[in-house]
Amino acid sequence: MSKQQTVPMMVNQIKQISLPTLNQFLTATALPIVGIVIFLGLWSLMAKNIDTSLGKFPGPTAVWQQSIVLVDEHNMQRDKAGKFYERQQQRNAARLVKDPNYIVTIKDFTGAPTFFEQIWTSLYTVMVGFMVASLLAIPIGILCGLSKNAYTAINPLIQLFKPVSPLAWLPLVTMVVSAVYVSNEPIFSKSFITSAVTVALCCLWPTLINTAVGVSSIDKDLLNVSKVLRLNGWSHVTKIVLPSSIPAIFTGLRLSLGIGWMVLIAAEMLAQNPGLGKFVWDEFQNGSSQSLARIMVAVLTIGVIGFALDRLMLALQRKFSWDKSAVLL
Amino acid sequence: MSNKHHLELTQVGMEFATAKGTFNALQDVNLRIKKGEFISLIGHSGCGKSTVLNIVAGLYQATKGGVILDNQEVNEPGPERAVVFQNHSLLPWLSAYKNVELAVKQTPNGRSKKAIKEWVEHNLELVHMSHAADKLPAEISGGMKQRVGIARALAMEPKVLLMDEPFGALDALTRAHLQDSVMEIHAQLGNTVIMITHDVDEAVLLSDRIVMMTNGPAATIGEILPIELDRPRNRIELADNSQYNHYRHAVLKFLYEKQRKVESVEEHRKKQNSHKGRATQSHVA
Secondary structure, eight states: OOHHHHHHHHHHHHHHHHHHHHHHHIIIIIHHHHHHHHHHHHHHHHHHTOEETTEEOOOHHHHHHHHHHHHHHHHHHHHHHHHHHHHHHHHHHHHHHHOTTOOOOOOOOOOOOOHHHHHHHHHHHHHHHHHHHHHHHHHHHHHHHHOHHHHHHHHHHHHHHTTOOHHHHHHHHHHHHHHHOOOSSOSSOHHHHHHHHHHHHHHHHHHHHHHHHHHHTOOHHHHHHHHHTTOOHHHIIIIIIHHHHHHHHHHHHHHHHHHHHHHHHHHHHHHTOTTHHHHHHHHHHHOOTTHHHHHHHHHHHHHHHHHHHHHHHHHHHHHHOSOTTSOOO | OTTTTSEEEEEEEEEEEETTEEEEEEEEEEEEEOTTOEEEEEOOTTSSHHHHHHHHHTSSOOSEEEEEETTEEOOSOOTTEEEEOTTOOOOTTSOHHHHHHHHHHHSSSOOOHHHHHHHHHHHHHHTTOGGGTTOOGGGSOHHHHHHHHHHHHHHTOOSEEEEESTTTTSOHHHHHHHHHHHHHHHHHHOOEEEEEESOHHHHHHHOSEEEEEOOSSSBOEEEEEEOOOOSSOOHHHHTTOHHHHHHHHHHHHIIIIITOOOOOHHHHHHHHHHHHHHHHHHHHO
């Protein structure tokens, strides 16, 4: 074969191989970028034309600047805290030299929490609320799925409380927590417990309902297998019921975590739990010319974290679900 | 004496409560099965074969009459009457090995950990599935799944092995392989077997007796045909065997002359329509 013949052939091959992949790349990467760029353009255009009592509505640049400021503030605060502990140590060491019987106490740094510490508080709170909800919802869901009577008894309550907004629960939860959670040395702050309980109350339902549906729709053959093997109640649940409803349970958990994260921000605003919700509220009350931009940073952060949490649940679902044929998006 | 009355079905009848009143599915089924016998139940769909099997398994309770296995009445499912289900029904989240292991661990005979492992491996070997022990059901073919299903049932060391159209969903070649395996295992272990089938050749090839059932409602045993062919049986040699063909003929005659399924014109149309409906649906999907 001569060279002249092979070259066009190779070109042809390259075309055949790379055209679809190029297309895929364009649709998978370029289109989202186009979408984001258009959004940023519209945003800055509109922002310029919105005047508020706190100045112009922040455009993308103002928000970007504020996000850098927030990072700087965090680093400065870290520095401060580091120096604070260093000074304490030096002082304590000096005192120990003078008086060997001196009992060393370390005081906590009491500076205001930074944006990143508030993110951490929010994540921690939502996780606790979500865990509590899951620990309640999965067993109740299994019960509802196994027994038609239990389902008939509990279903009206589910339907009644499912649509209740977190804001309606919050005053009640706050009062109950204040009344019940009385301790001289509280491990958790009341605002944390109030927020977590509110999250739990709202993200109970999707897990409960999906678990019940998953359990009640187990393949009849598998139930017969369980009968032939004479599995007792506990083995029946752990060996047949739970594994076969894992895909449905995870679907519920994913929905629950999404709702929990949404509810949390509102709960933190009202309960004054030092998380992202409080950050937004404080900036709103603060009313400086940067406040709106800082709130916008929080809005985007909330979105990004919500997305990340969903991806995390998806990854867990992929890992733990035996049903690899299911398309998980 | 125990040889004579290993498994007895006496006047077994079954009625289902439906919206339109009670439906009499089965009536006056009498059958005495010897230890180690291989019985096939054959008949048109809806003739209550599965009902009989489910009653012996204990998954259904007969509304009349009863089943006695080794002088004990059957009234609940249990591992001494292991079932091989039509569509394997392996637990999809467990490997072939773990599926069989679950059954072994559930069978009360106080095996040590090592003995359990050996027994699971032995049963997988028996159905020629040792090579895929660690595969999940979704990763192996339909025939292989059914093999594991059989291994799981055998691992329970059942007195009676119940098979509900075990090869119904398989292609002809795989089916032939599995039939050979079942014959081999039956020769080796001597379990009592009750197998439901639609396949006349399968019934004649495997069985000691073929129980032919009349059409429902109120289905019952029409004829029982003893198959007196020497074992081991070879499907190729038997193809030209006049006695084999005589048995085949007898079963075919029962199914298509004596118990020909008579459908009213309306019923037939309904079926056709529902078939069409399904076809278009699947096409759209």
